[in-house]
Amino acid sequence: xxxxxxxxxxxxxxxxxxxxxxxxxxxxxxxxxxxxxxxxxxxxxxxxxxxxxxxxxxxxxxxxxxxxxxxxxxxxxxxxxxxxxxxxxxxxxxxxxxxxxxxxxxxxxxxxxxxxxxxxxxxxxxxxxxxxxxxxxxxxxxxxxxxxxxxxxxxxxxxxxxxx
Numbered sequence: 242x243x244x245x246x247x248x249x250x251x252x253x254x255x256x257x258x259x260x261x262x263x264x265x266x267x268x269x270x271x272x273x274x275x276x277x278x279x280x281x282x283x284x285x286x287x288x289x290x291x292x293x294x295x296x297x298x299x300x301x302x303x304x305x306x307x308x309x310x311x312x313x314x315x316x317x318x319x320x321x322x323x324x325x326x327x328x329x330x331x332x333x334x335x336x337x338x339x340x341x342x343x344x345x346x347x348x349x350x351x352x353x354x355x356x357x358x359x360x361x362x363x364x365x366x367x368x369x370x371x372x373x374x375x376x377x378x379x380x381x382x383x384x385x386x387x388x389x390x391x392x393x394x395x396x397x398x399x400x401x402x403x404x405x
Contacts, residue, residue: 242384244359244377254288256328259360260296263324266358267297270322277301281320282309283349289328290314312345315352323353327361327373343372350376 245266249258263282270280277300284290294309308320315323350357359376363386367377380386 242380244380244386246363255292277304279321284326321355324358329361
């Protein structure tokens with residue numbers, strides 16, 4: 242389990258910085274030998290899922306349709322890698338939706354066969370606690386929390402971090 246700390250901004254109910262990082266993560270995962278069939282991208286928020294679909298459409302309509310969406314997209318299905326975009330970035334962003342329905346969070350985590358990557362304001366998620374806070378604590382204890390690499394360093398920074 243890995244988490245990427247992304248504070249970002251909210252524009253039209255989406256966090257574009259999370260979307261950008263996820264695009265870079267997918268490029269990196271593909272370089273590491275994963276296929277698009279093995280990667281899933283989930284957000285609990287429809288607007289964020291739609292922004293991800295729009296950005297990741299370059300990988301083809303099959304990927305966009307079957308591998309990017311809300312938790313409901315993945316009911317009953319699994320992927321080697323699940324990237325979970327929380328969209329959370331500010332203290333004022335409510336997480337009740339995630340915490341109120343632990344089955345949605347459980348479904349997202351349990352869809353990952355090999356690697357679960359959480360993307361969001363990890364510090365804020367831990368502060369608010371609840372089910373999402375428990376997931377962050379688990380990642381801290383058994384996985385790794387990483388800072389967002391700078392745009393200039395791009396995928397090479399992700400590669401360098403993964404070797405540490």
